[in-house]
Amino acid sequence: MNKTVLDLWVGLFVIAGIAALLFLALKVGSTSAVSASNSYEIVARFDNIGGLKPRAPVKSAGVVVGRVADIRFDNETFDAAVTLRLDKRYAFPKDTSAAIMTSGLLGEQYIGLEAGGDSQTLKDQDRILITQSAVVLENLIGRFIYGQAQEGAPQ
Amino acid sequence: MLKRSIENLGNRTIQGVWRIGFAARFFVAMLLHSGTAFRRFGLTIREMYFTGVLSLIIILVSGLFVGMVLGLQGYETLQTYGSEEALGILVALSLVRELGPVVAALLFASRAGSAITAEIGLMKATEQLSAMEMMAVDPIARVVAPRFWAGVISMPLLAALFSAMGIFGGYLVGVQLIGVDEGAFWSQMRSAVDFEQDILNGVIKSVVFGIAITTIALFEGYDAPPTAEGVSGATTRTVVTSSLVVLALDFVLTAFMFRGLS
Numbered sequence: 001m002n003k004t005v006l007d008l009w010v011g012l013f014v015i016a017g018i019a020a021l022l023f024l025a026l027k028v029g030s031t032s033a034v035s036a037s038n039s040y041e042i043v044a045r046f047d048n049i050g051g052l053k054p055r056a057p058v059k060s061a062g063v064v065v066g067r068v069a070d071i072r073f074d075n076e077t078f079d080a081a082v083t084l085r086l087d088k089r090y091a092f093p094k095d096t097s098a099a100i101m102t103s104g105l106l107g108e109q110y111i112g113l114e115a116g117g118d119s120q121t122l123k124d125q126d127r128i129l130i131t132q133s134a135v136v137l138e139n140l141i142g143r144f145i146y147g148q149a150q151e152g153a154p155q
Numbered sequence: 156m157l158k159r160s161i162e163n164l165g166n167r168t169i170q171g172v173w174r175i176g177f178a179a180r181f182f183v184a185m186l187l188h189s190g191t192a193f194r195r196f197g198l199t200i201r202e203m204y205f206t207g208v209l210s211l212i213i214i215l216v217s218g219l220f221v222g223m224v225l226g227l228q229g230y231e232t233l234q235t236y237g238s239e240e241a242l243g244i245l246v247a248l249s250l251v252r253e254l255g256p257v258v259a260a261l262l263f264a265s266r267a268g269s270a271i272t273a274e275i276g277l278m279k280a281t282e283q284l285s286a287m288e289m290m291a292v293d294p295i296a297r298v299v300a301p302r303f304w305a306g307v308i309s310m311p312l313l314a315a316l317f318s319a320m321g322i323f324g325g326y327l328v329g330v331q332l333i334g335v336d337e338g339a340f341w342s343q344m345r346s347a348v349d350f351e352q353d354i355l356n357g358v359i360k361s362v363v364f365g366i367a368i369t370t371i372a373l374f375e376g377y378d379a380p381p382t383a384e385g386v387s388g389a390t391t392r393t394v395v396t397s398s399l400v401v402l403a404l405d406f407v408l409t410a411f412m413f414r415g416l417s
Contacts, residue, residue, distance in 0.1 A: 010200045013208045017312025020319035021358070027341070028247050028322060029348040055349075 038088045040124040041069060044098040044111070049080045050134025052100055052109045058084050060113040065090045068111065084111065084128075093118040097130035109134060178374045181295075185303050185373070188296035198301040199308075206267040206302070206369075207309030211316070213262055218317035221254060222246060222324025229325075230333055239335050243344030246325030251348060251357045252413070255318030257405050260364035263310060264397040268372035271302055272393040275376030276386035284377075299377065303369050310365025311358050318357065356412045363408065364401050371397045 049071060058066040066086035074081045086092070095116030102109050122128070192199045229245040275298065278284050284294040322344075329335045348354065372393045379389035 006204050007200060009208045010203045013203070013211060013309075014312065016211075017315055020312070020315040023319045024251060024315060024322075024354050025350055028251065028344055029350040029354045030345050 039066065039085045040088060042084050042086065042122050042126050042128060044082050044084060044128040044131050046080045046082060046100060046131050046133050048133040048136065049082060050100055050109055050136060052082065052134065056108065056110050058086065058111045058113060060115065065113065091121040094120045094122060095130065096122065096128060097132065098128045099132035100134035177378065181374050181377060182370055184295050185299050188293060188300045189304060191296040192300040192304045199305050202302045202305035203309055205270065206305050207313065210263060210266045210313060213266055214259055214313045214317050215320050217258065217262060218320030219324040221258060222250065222321030223328045225249060225321065226325035226328030230329060240339035240343050242325070242329045242335050243340040244347040247322055247344045247348050248353065250318045250321040251353050255321065256314045256357050256360040256364060257401060259314040259317040259361065260310065260368060260401045261398055263313060264368045264401065265394050267306065268368050268393050268397050269390045271369065271372040272376040272379070272390045273386060275373060276379035276389050279377065279379060280381040280386060299373050302373060306369030307362065307365045311361040314357065314361035360405065360408050363404060367400050367404060368397045371400065
């Protein structure tokens with residue numbers, strides 16, 4: 001085996017390997033969009049977060065505008081404090097409301113932001129005041145069965 | 156009888172500890188003499204040809220087939236829940252996180268690790284290593300270190316090629332053969348696979364496996380009894396030990412990396 005031919009093969013191998021890594025990085029994966037430098041954090045409090053998890057998307061009008069950074073239980077108010085990390089490009093009015101929604105019937109849960117009409121915008125570490133908790137399927141079913149039973153009851 | 160077996164057990168334990176100590180010293184010596192592997196990079200490139208380029212065929216073909224099987228099996232199960240579009244996520248995550256690094260490492264251990272052990276064991280048996288020492292050439296710097304770095308560089312590249320090939324195989328079966336929607340396949344995959352959490356962790360895994368396999372292979376070769384039997388035993392031990400070490404390390408690394416992830 002000639003030395004130069006050998007070098008050529010190794011070079012091809014390295015290029016193919018790096019190309020595979022690039023393919024994985026660009027085509028298969030995506031960076032979790034918002035980095036700390038070009039984002040701001042706001043806090044929303046929920047009575048019940050259902051199955052929401054860190055890194056879940058935050059959407060407004062169906063477009064991903066950020067991610068859930070942190071979920072903590074507040075031992076003083078007994079509710080869940082959810083920290084949202086939003087992209088700096090998007091500013092939301094002060095009276096924006098947040099709701100926990102489910103994509104599809106059994107899909108992952110995400111936070112939906114509904115913009116309000118205030119002229120001032122949310123700043124870093126601000127709080128969203130209007131929130132709507134997750135819909136717990138068991139409660140819904142329970143309510144439905146209760147309603148059915150009432151309807152069927154003899155007057 | 157009892158005394159004999161206890162003596163035997165003690166002897167084996169001491170032998171084991173002695174070998175571990177020698178392996179650690181060998182590993183440090185190899186790192187200390189790594190300068191040669193980079194100063195005379197031609198040596199490392201030569202070894203990369205034998206460990207990396209010649210492993211390409213088996214890695215690429217197995218990657219393709221593993222991906223194709225994942226596509227078929229995943230489709231069968233996901234179809235029951237009406238979420239065939241998630242096939243891309245299933246194929247990509249299982250390959251990038253686990254199967255890519257682990258299966259590529261197992262193939263690498265049996266394809267390249269055994270060859271390294273046999274080569275160095277035979278060099279030792281035919282006293283080529285002693286001859287080098289006589290000529291004031293350090294065999295660790297000249298023979299061992301370039302092979303180590305060639306393995307460590309090759310392994311992540313091979314694992315990445317395995318994963319990429321597997322995803323292509325899953326795409327072939329899922330999209331082209333069965334007819335899962337192409338746009339959903341790729342876009343769901345992209346939204347679920349995270350660059351840092353999944354891909355980078357997979358690369359870190361494959362680097363660790365590369366270090367473990369080449370160290371075991373080189374040590375077994377260097378430590379092999381200089382007989383035909385000894386070399387064959389060392390080659391077998393390389394494949395068995397490095398496969399077990401890869402699987403055990405994979406568990407430990409996965410526990411560190413993916414615990415607490417949703």
